[in-house]
Amino acid sequence: MRTDTPSDRAGFWTPTAAEARLLLHRAGATPAFVYSRAALRAAVDRVRTASVPGAELYYSLKANPHPGVVTALASLVDGFDVCSTAELETALNAGMPAAKVLFTGPAKSRPEAAAALAAGVAVTVESPGQARLFAEVAELLGVAGRAVVRLNTPYPSRAPGGAPSPNQFGVAAEDLDEVVGVLRGSALTVDGLHLFFGSQYADAAVVDAARRAALERARDVEERFGLRLGMVSVGGGIALPWCDADPEVDWAGLEAAGGEPLPWGGGGRTVVCEYGRSIAGPAGVLLTTVLDxxxxxxxxxxAVDAGVNHLFIAGRLVAGGSRGEPLVRAVGAPQDGAPQDAAQPGDAPERAWVTGPLCSQLDVLAEDVPLPPVAVGDTLVFLGVGAYGPTFSPSGFLSRDQAREIVL
Ligand SMILES: Cc1ncc(COP(=O)(O)O)c(C=O)c1O
Incomplete structure (x- = not known):
């Protein structure tokens, strides 16, 4: 059983019992996700110091596309990464200039390609077929466009020395000539490269090596094709140590790694780091009521009123048994008098399995976690769940209500 304080360990926003009580009233009902603007700001500050020095920070809406979160982040980060026309609209509505929006994703449909080019945002191009699609659509629309070629990048092992894992994203090395040729013959300019290298890395040496390898490849591609690239996205990758078996991120190591000279950048050429979970994750909590x-x-x-239909990421399928448990604490029932932790002095935490209301054995939010004695009506607070929550969850199962979402 864990004994350290979650907020100390992971920098998670941790409302006090009194604050949680007020949040319950503000939300009106549970389950409710609450996101904190102040915590978003703190998270952005933290990842900035752990990024390539001078890099622009892009926030990936896939982690949390709630309009209040995205609007709060619009003035804190330098750009947005979007993956659908709905995310594109959210990004632009939040006030991010089109020039600072990048439409990513391995396979854009014709309408998505048209929407992106019509909006004037940059697009990633991930295959010869997709290059031809963008070329055709740009001609049809009579517009130019900015292409950011995503290069297939095997994802490094999370620990140094392990084997990288192959993936379906980006242009294969043998297709790069064709992609650049198609784009050069079109109204799009090859403005950048995208070298995302995966997610959930805690080891600073692995992240630093991936960033440097990305920038070396960018330098080589620039030379080989005689390109002048405006931007290179080296991905993000910083982990969210959300389960208790996840290693803590080596923040000091990341900051120190930034001191070494880089193989590409400067002189108006922008390095971009793009993050989702490390920005939104620490800033969100889930309030849920004990039903039984x-x-x-x-x-x-x-048993609580939130399930994996709201927080799929907590389920065994996603978290996996080896990642340990999410961070959860208890506060007293809202009808109690003075706000207090549900645990009374002297109450020893006992082990509990926190389950949801779904009739599925998979509906387990936390397995074998220390929890004080709780009663029906008490509230449990899951910490560090601001990323990959409702929109990453199978919300249609059993046709139950969606969780509420509010931004403080
Ligand atoms: C292209 C791309 N950018 C950004 C992200 C966000 O990654 P993370 O949440 O790990 O920071 C992802 C995650 O899948 C991604 O695929």
Whole structure:
């Protein structure tokens, strides 16, 4: 069982019991995700110091596209990465200039290509077929466009020395000539490269090596094709140590790694780092109400009104048994008098399985976690769940209500 304080460990926004009580009233009902603007700002500051020095920071809306979150971030980051026309609209509505929006994704449809080019945002191009699609659509629309060629990048192992994992994203090395040729013959300019290298990295040496390898490839591609690139996205990759078995991010190592000279950039050429989970994750909590408590065999089950239909990422399918458990704490029932932690002095935490209301054995939010004695009506607060929450969850299962979402 973990004994350290989650907020100390991961920089997660951790409302006090009194604050959580007010949030419950503000939300009106549970389950409710609450996101903190102040915590978003703190997270952006933290990842900036851990990024390539002078890099522009892009926020990936896929982590949390809530309009309030995106609007809060519009003035804190330098650009947005979007992956659908809905995310594109959210990004532009939040006030981000089109010049600072990048439409990513391995396979854009014709309408998506048209929407992106019509809006004037940059687009990633991930295959010869997609290059031809963008060329055709630009001609049809009579517009120019900015292409950012995504290069296929095997994702490094999370620990140094492990084997990289192959993936379907980006242009294969053998297709690069064709892609550049098609784009050069079109109304699009090859403005940049995209070398995303994966997610959930805690090891500074792995992240630094991936960034440097990306910039070396950018320098080589620029030379080989005689290009003048305006931007190179080296991905983000910084982990969210959300489960208790996840290693803490080596923030000091990342900051120190930034001191070394880089193989590409400067002179109006912009390095971009793009992040989702490390920005939105620490800034969100999920409030959920205890609906039932029972013991079956040697297990105490605490059933709550949130399930994997709201927080899929907590489920075994996503988190995986080896990642350990999410960070959860209890506050007293809202009808109690003075706000207080549900745990009373002297109450020893006991092990609990926190389960949801779905009739699926998979609906387990936390397995074997220390929790004080709780009663029906008490509130549990999951910490560090601001990323990959409602929009990453199978919300249609059992046709239950969506979780509320508010921004402080
Ligand atoms: C292209 C791209 N950019 C950014 C992200 C966000 O990554 P993370 O949440 O790990 O920071 C992802 C995640 O899948 C991605 O695929």
């Amino acid at each position: 408590v029972k013991t079956v065999g040697d297990r105490r089950y605490v």
